[in-house]
Amino acid sequence: MSGIRQALRKLWSASDDARMIQQDGRWYTWGEVRSLAEKIDRELMVVHALEGSRIGVVLGNRVESIAALVAVLGNGRTLTTLNPMQPAARVSVDLESSKPDVVLAPEELWMTDEFNSAARNVGIDGFAIDRDLARRCERSGGPAVAADDESSAGPVAIEMFTSGTTGPPKRVPLTWRQLDAAMSAVHGHVGVVAGEREPLTGRVALVTLALVHIGGMWGVLQALTEARPFVLLPRFTVEGWVGAIEEHKPRIASLPPAAMRSVLNADVPAERLASLRAVTAGTTFVSPDLADEFIGRYGIPVLIVYGATEFSGAVAGWTKPMHGKWWSRKRGSVGRAFPGVQLRVVDDEGNVLSTGETGRLEVCSGQTGSGTGDWVRTSDLAHLDADDFLYIDGRADDAILRGGFKVQPEVVANALRSHPAVLDASVFGRADERLGQVPVAVVELVDGQSIGETELKDHVRAHLTAYEVPVAIHAVESLPRSVSLKVDRRRLLELVAELEASTA
Structure with missing residues (x-):
């Protein structure tokens, strides 16, 4: 099986007339995408953003993003993702903190004072990318210098945000070795043999999630590695x-x-x-x-x-x-480990737990940052059964410590979801002077349903211990969600603050 970078290079053997991306009912050909990708590559070379350089891309679900991805990754540069679903002020702050060598962004974003100022403050080359490419910002202090992203783990392909549902998102460096190991594991899991087909000739794939989320990025990389054209949903x-x-x-x-x-x-x-x-x-x-x-x-x-x-x-x-x-x-x-992946569950001291016991999940795989035989501890609580099936029991860093008792938010949320009027629920811990923390819940109701807080509390008391029952339950029309359709914890906290302020 060829690696992801080899698969991207192989695109140049495809016919210019080959259908590559369908968006909003229109097919874009490889020739159209190739033309823009080559123009991006030429401009990056002009500003000396060569192999290893970090290229910030405001990565919306649009054809221009795919052309940028091909130009950046296909030529060994590092793709630094910037989230277009954030307000311009937040994207600008992220640009200043990440400091890529070059930034590619839609013209609409360049029209905001915040983004323009951020690019100039960082002193980088910037381009507007909307079906074409236009220079918008020039580097101060000389040309870009290729980043030294070589390490024991190998060169970095993508710097990608985590979802940030439980706090500020973190940018994680993903190496080519990690991506290729992950692709190999997926193909081994489902029995796919990639690299045998002519580019863009396979069955059409469907990319549902946002590209700035690993799920959306993975959908595109998997489609290209398996030589498939794909539908790209804007949302x-x-x-x-x-x-x-x-x-x-x-x-x-x-x-x-x-x-x-x-x-x-x-x-x-x-x-x-x-x-x-x-x-x-x-x-x-x-x-x-x-x-x-x-x-x-x-x-x-x-x-x-x-x-x-x-x-x-x-x-x-x-x-x-x-x-x-x-x-x-x-x-x-959640199934069994993929080929090449080992899973185990340990206690807080790192001792391996027996079958059925809940503890911290650890992963050993070529997909981890080190790529060696090291075990990487996750923040998930889990257990493995006798047949090696993995069960996720909650998150260690989400645990609410109420008066010395641990409350797992997902356990409380599941109790709320069991009520027929509740479509979904999210639970978080609030600081409390006496108990340390107390659980607070927000529920999204089924359309047309209404239910009081007292009734919901009575319902969950049949499923939970007394200390697990939320001190407050707020009903909303819809839970705020991130690009990966997870509940966005920061926006949820803001929403609760608004609800409580209006009630007060």
């Missing part, structure tokens, strides 16, 4: 996703939990999804009840996967044969 909508399924008839498609609920709520007819043999679901907790509801409605297996940005993607998951054999007995599990 998830039920009609956009279902329409792409109907038109291109993929066998497998990605569907995060929040999107899965949207499809179910829209009561999409089963015949519109008839081509699907499975959907994959990850990015956040996937309720087995939600998975069973989808399976019952459409007869399509839900293949849950588990991974993290730090591992450049998934490290465990379900396959369709595994699902047919084990799901009824292992529902709630």
Whole structure:
């Protein structure tokens, strides 16, 4: 199997007329993408942003981003992702803190004073990219110098944000070795042999998530490595996703939990999804009840996967044969380790725990930053059963310590989700002078439903110990979500503050 960089280079053997990206109903050919990618590459070379240079790209789900990705990664530069879904002020702050050698951004962003000032403050070369390329900012103090990103882990391909759902996002360096190891693990997991097909000739893939999230980035890299054209959704909508399924008839498609609920709520007819043999679901907790509801409605297996940005993607998951054999007995599990991945569960002192015991999950794989035989400890609480199925039991760094008792937010959220009026729930810890922390919950109600706080508290008391019951439960029209469709913790806290201020 060829590596990702080799697959990107192989694109140049494709016909210029080959369909590459479909967006908003229009197909963009490889010739169109190649022309823009080559122009980006030429301009980067003019400013001496050569192999190893760090190129900041405001990475929206649009054709220009794919051209930039091809120009940057295909020529051995490092792609530093900037999130277009943030306000201009936040993108500007991130630009100043990340300090890439060059930045590529839409003209719309360059028109804001904050972004313009940030680029000039950093003193970098900047270009507007909208179907064409235009110089917007010149480097002060001489040409860019290729970054020394060589380390024991190898050269860095992508500097990507984590989701930031529990705090400020962190930018994680992902090496070529990590990405290739992750791609190899995925292909070994599903039995795909890549690199045998002519570029852009395979079955059409569907990219659902935002490119600045590892799930969206992975969708593009996997499609290109497997020589597939793809549909690039600017954002998830039920009609956009279902329409792409109907038109291109993929066998497998990605569907995060929040999107899965949207499809179910829209009561999409089963015949519109008839081509699907499975959907994959990850990015956040996937309720087995939600998975069973989808399976019952459409007869399509839900293949849950588990991974993290730090591992450049998934490290465990379900396959369709595994699902047919084990799901009824292992529902709630996120599957088994991918080929080349080892998993174990340890206590706080690092002692390996027995089967069925909950502790901190550790991962050993070529997908980790070191790429050696080191075990990398995650912030997830988990247990492994006797058949090596992995179960995620919560997050160690989310635990709420209430008067000496630990409260796992996901346990409380699950109790709230079990009420028929609750569509989804999120729980966080609030500082308390007497108890240290107390749990606070926010619930998103099913359309047309209403329920009082007292009734919800009475409901969860039947499922929780007294110290796990939230001190406050707020009902909202919809939970705020990040680009990966996870609940955005920072926006959630802001929302609760507004609700409580208005109530006071």
